[in-house]
Amino acid sequence: MKLLLPYFKRYKKDVFAALVMIVFSAFATLYQPRLLQQVQNELMADQQQAVIRDTALLIGLGLLSILTGVLNVYFASRITQGVVSDLREDTYAKIQTFSLANVQQFSSESLSVRLINDMQQIMNMIMTIFMQLIRMPLILVGSIVLAVVTIPRYWWAIVVLLALMLALGTVAIRQMTAMFDQFQMYMDKLSGRAGEFLQGVRVVKSFNQGPQEIAKFNQDSDELNEVNIKVGYWFSTIMPGAQLISYLVISLVVYLIGTSILQHPSDVAVISPYVNYVLTMLFAILIVGMAVMQISRGNVSLRRIQEVMDTQPDVVFNEKAPEDVLGGSIEFDDVSFTYPDGTKPVLKHISFKVQPGQMVGIVGATGSGKTTLAQLLARLYDPTTGTVKIGGSDLRQVNETALRKTVSYVLQKAILFSGTIADNLRQGKQDATPYELERAAQIAQANEFIQRYDETFDHEVEERSANFSGGQKQRLSIARGIIAGSPILILDDSTSALDAESEKLVQQALEKQLPETTTVMIAEKIVSVMHADKILVLDEGRLAAEGTHEELLKTSPIYQEIYQTQKAKERKEEI
Numbered sequence: 105m106k107l108l109l110p111y112f113k114r115y116k117k118d119v120f121a122a123l124v125m126i127v128f129s130a131f132a133t134l135y136q137p138r139l140l141q142q143v144q145n146e147l148m149a150d151q152q153q154a155v156i157r158d159t160a161l162l163i164g165l166g167l168l169s170i171l172t173g174v175l176n177v178y179f180a181s182r183i184t185q186g187v188v189s190d191l192r193e194d195t196y197a198k199i200q201t202f203s204l205a206n207v208q209q210f211s212s213e214s215l216s217v218r219l220i221n222d223m224q225q226i227m228n229m230i231m232t233i234f235m236q237l238i239r240m241p242l243i244l245v246g247s248i249v250l251a252v253v254t255i256p257r258y259w260w261a262i263v264v265l266l267a268l269m270l271a272l273g274t275v276a277i278r279q280m281t282a283m284f285d286q287f288q289m290y291m292d293k294l295s296g297r298a299g300e301f302l303q304g305v306r307v308v309k310s311f312n313q314g315p316q317e318i319a320k321f322n323q324d325s326d327e328l329n330e331v332n333i334k335v336g337y338w339f340s341t342i343m344p345g346a347q348l349i350s351y352l353v354i355s356l357v358v359y360l361i362g363t364s365i366l367q368h369p370s371d372v373a374v375i376s377p378y379v380n381y382v383l384t385m386l387f388a389i390l391i392v393g394m395a396v397m398q399i400s401r402g403n404v405s406l407r408r409i410q411e412v413m414d415t416q417p418d419v420v421f422n423e424k425a426p427e428d429v430l431g432g433s434i435e436f437d438d439v440s441f442t443y444p445d446g447t448k449p450v451l452k453h454i455s456f457k458v459q460p461g462q463m464v465g466i467v468g469a470t471g472s473g474k475t476t477l478a479q480l481l482a483r484l485y486d487p488t489t490g491t492v493k494i495g496g497s498d499l500r501q502v503n504e505t506a507l508r509k510t511v512s513y514v515l516q517k518a519i520l521f522s523g524t525i526a527d528n529l530r531q532g533k534q535d536a537t538p539y540e541l542e543r544a545a546q547i548a549q550a551n552e553f554i555q556r557y558d559e560t561f562d563h564e565v566e567e568r569s570a571n572f573s574g575g576q577k578q579r580l581s582i583a584r585g586i587i588a589g590s591p592i593l594i595l596d597d598s599t600s601a602l603d604a605e606s607e608k609l610v611q612q613a614l615e616k617q618l619p620e621t622t623t624v625m626i627a628e629k630i631v632s633v634m635h636a637d638k639i640l641v642l643d644e645g646r647l648a649a650e651g652t653h654e655e656l657l658k659t660s661p662i663y664q665e666i667y668q669t670q671k672a673k674e675r676k677e678e679i
């Protein structure tokens with residue numbers, strides 16, 4: 105709840121107004137039976153004037169009850185929408201500061217459940233607090249006092265009723281609260297499963313994995329359902345249980361009044377308000393019980409949001425450092441790296457230097473650490489030991505804007521967003537001119553197919569870029585990387601879906617049109633990087649060799665082996 109206090113402060117006027125409405129609404133609810141009793145007495149005493157006056161008062165009280173009820177909903181909604189919207193935005197902003205390791209720690213699916221489903225639970229909780237939690241205890245206390253005042257000698261019946269209700273409520277709420285944690289956990293799991301399926305829908309379909317995926321989804325869904333049913337089971341026992349207790353107590357009191365009516369004839373007039381107060385008490389207890397449950401459910405969600413807010417980003421930039429572009433040189437100094445959830449180092453004692461404007465190729469077997477090295481260069485992770493420098497500055501000391509302006513990273517998996525082609529390219533440079541769009545597209549060999557669309561750069565990219573081929577997506581993401589004009593461009597196996605001819609054209613265009621850009625080219629095939637100024641050969645996380653293609657052919661057995669194997673494979677494919 106501490107997390108919400110500063111947010112409530114932002115809406116203090118609405119909070120005050122909601123509280124005033126709650127007090128008036130509780131007064132109207134409690135005073136009605138008393139006034140009704142008064143009218144009954146006046147009718148019996150044939151006091152016409154008083155009956156008219158008090159009936160009018162009764163109508164006024166009804167209207168007050170409706171008006172304050174409506175205004176209470178209005179202010180409670182304003183507070184709820186405002187607080188949750190602010191909290192959601194702050195949580196989202198916090199997630200934006202997360203490194204890849206932070207995101208991995210929670211899982212992206214869990215973060216999206218937290219942003220949507222948990223926020224909904226918090227919304228329900230705040231609404232409940234302002235609609236019920238303050239109003240109902242007032243009504244509860246008022247009805248207890250008035251029930252006791254109505255027939256003081258049976259005060260103990262109220263105590264018995266409250267004790268029984270408390271026992272029932274405590275057991276039920278304790279059982280249900282334990283299940284809310286499980287509910288959110290299963291929700292994360294189910295969202296993860298659905299997200300994975302939707303992202304990999306092509307793989308699932310092509311490998312005919314539909315039935316297996318459905319079975320797995322159904323199993324997770326059944327687990328969630330089981331928790332829900334258990335919650336529902338406990339929930340369904342509360343209502344009849346509480347009703348039974350109340351009617352037993354009412355029957356007992358009515359029976360006792362009946363047996364002593366001769367000694368207390370005036371008790372006839374108090375039976376109706378007494379029953380009314382006991383029923384109001386029952387209603388208030390039930391609502392408070394439900395509110396407590398909703399709040400404990402919201403608290404679980406609040407704790408999950410607090411976890412996000414308390415997480416320290418493990419890659420922190422120096423925002424005081426200048427935002428100017430760093431230079432184009434790269435230096436790895438004895439860098440080793442282990443993934444946060446890994447046990448073995450993925451990179452081991454890597455040291456190398458690259459001069460501005462050079463083209464560097466990185467080759468190595470699958471899993472040798474090429475992408476990891478690129479991720480350290482873009483500071484998606486920090487090295488476990490050693491330093492990475494760009495333009496002579498240790499990346500731990502630089503400003504984030506400066507780094508993003510300096511390094512442009514084209515990922516191994518080309519990801520486009522829904523919008524137009526131009527929208528996607530402009531993610532690289534927001535104010536890119538049509539000329540700049542076209543130039544980047546030309547270098548990436550994308551211009552040809554873009555010009556075939558009637559709308560050219562305004563052609564729509566559908567969700568998950570389903571209307572583009574793998575090669576087209578790669579070309580567009582290369583263009584997006586180029587357009588920023590950053591001094592360092594990382595291409596992580598970004599031409600793998602291109603035919604050999606197009607790949608060559610992209611390389612030639614890069615060399616010719618971006619001669620001052622330091623290009624880091626990660627590739628499976630040596631032919632893709634053989635013209636680079638320098639090639640780094642990675643082997644199980646170690647830098648096995650470094651040099652030009654010709655030098656490596658003479659000095660590096662690993663490089664020779666990879667090259668010969670790839671050449672032999674190529675020859676076989678030609679035959």
Ligand SMILES: Nc1ncnc2c1ncn2[C@@H]1O[C@H](COP(=O)(O)OP(=O)(O)OP(=O)(O)O)[C@@H](O)[C@H]1O
Pocket residue numbers: 208443445446450468469470471472473474475476477
């Ligand atoms: N996010 C991660 N968490 C834990 N381990 C990871 C993570 N990403 C990669 N790894 C592990 O690190 C090692 C190096 O992976 P990396 O992706 O850097 O290799 P690569 O040389 O780029 O491979 P490929 O050529 O197949 O893309 C692998 O053993 C991989 O399992």
